[in-house]
Amino acid sequence: MKYIDEYRDGVVAKALSNRIRAISTKKVRLMEICGTHTMAIFRHGIRSLLPDTVELLSGPGCPVCVTAMEEIDRAVKLAQSPGVIVTTFGDMIRVPGSESSLQQEQAKGADVRMVYSTFDALKFAALYPDNEVVFLGIGFETTAPTVAAAIKTAHENRQSNFSVLSAHKLLPPAMDALLSSGDLGVDGFICPGHVTTIIGTSSYETVVDEYHTPCVVVGFEPIDILQGILMLVEQREEGRAEVQIQYIRGVNPEGNLGALKILDEVFTPCDSPWRGLGKIPGSGLAIREKYSAFDAKNRFELDVPPAKEPPGCLCAEILRGAQKPPDCKLFRHACTPRTPVGPCMVSSEGTCAAYFKYHED
Secondary structure: OHHHHHHHHHHHHHHHHHHHHHHOOOOEEEEEOOHHHHHHHHHOOHHHHOOOOEEEEEOOOOHHHHEOHHHHHHHHHHHOOOOEEEEEOHHHHHOOOOOOOHHHHHHOOOEEEEOOOHHHHHHHHHHOOOOEEEEEEOOOOOOHHHHHHHHHHHHHHOOOOEEEEEOOEOHHHHHHHHHHHOOOOOOEEEEEHHHHHHHOOHHHHHHHHHHOOOEEEEOOOHHHHHHHHHHHHHHHHHOOOOEEEOOOOOOOOOOOHHHHHHHHHHEEEEEEEEOOOEEEEEEEEEEOHHHHHHEHHHHOOOOOOOOOOOOOOOHHHHHHOOOOHHHOOOEOOOEOOOOOOOHHHHOOOOHHHHHHHHOOO
């Protein structure tokens, strides 16, 4: 059965590739804004199935990569504080800050723990009542509702030694920022299926209406991606700009109303710094006043000096789609998965990690 499925998928992929080649007459630059898409595109050799008229750009869709260095520096400062347990997802531990990383602080004796969910951090708070447990909240609209749920649970249970350092990001404002810069020439967006499962499709309407740039919400299998690319190419060839859903098995236009409700209850949009994009209005999530007791920024003194980017690192430009990893002089030399200089090489969904692993030139 597996052989039959693989054969069938291969036939469908070839048919989609042939269709794209047959109709593509205009040069188009399509940006995937999700790290999961980036890795899938490299893993399955999607670029090799496309005509020269279709160029794929990797955008700022890796939550680890776009977390501003100043937020890393704040997390490091927390780890250096006596009695504090810092919890976060695995990749964040290795991301270098200006002077140190959570991994380096852990090696010096700081209590830094990898967790798989915010509720794991909440369990640590119950297990260690004499410690302050802080969760470094990163990620887009996909993970933010679970963090909101943990904050609400801590509030209801009066878990006073738990807090969140929120560095969450909202994806649509970043898309607007990329297009308003005017220097990338993006002709269409491959939009993430999992984020759109939460937010629905209405958030992309501004991109379509203001910039006449097509958006297609795409799943993560190779056939999904090829079909999404075909839908974008069809729109460009016909002069259309619409929001379409390729990932119909997982996404509806309204999104997840329950998740949106708890997001709105616990968080409020705020201006937020992005690595590579600077401060983008309304692109972050701040904890509302009702839950301010669980906001690490209120509980700790977290002022840090201005962040210093590593000399020679092009992560900022790579996240914007303005440069590619081989353009960076550090790539494959000073910067490797064993010795990462920037977050794009640290993260399992980072563009540099994808180029390195799949030997892309």
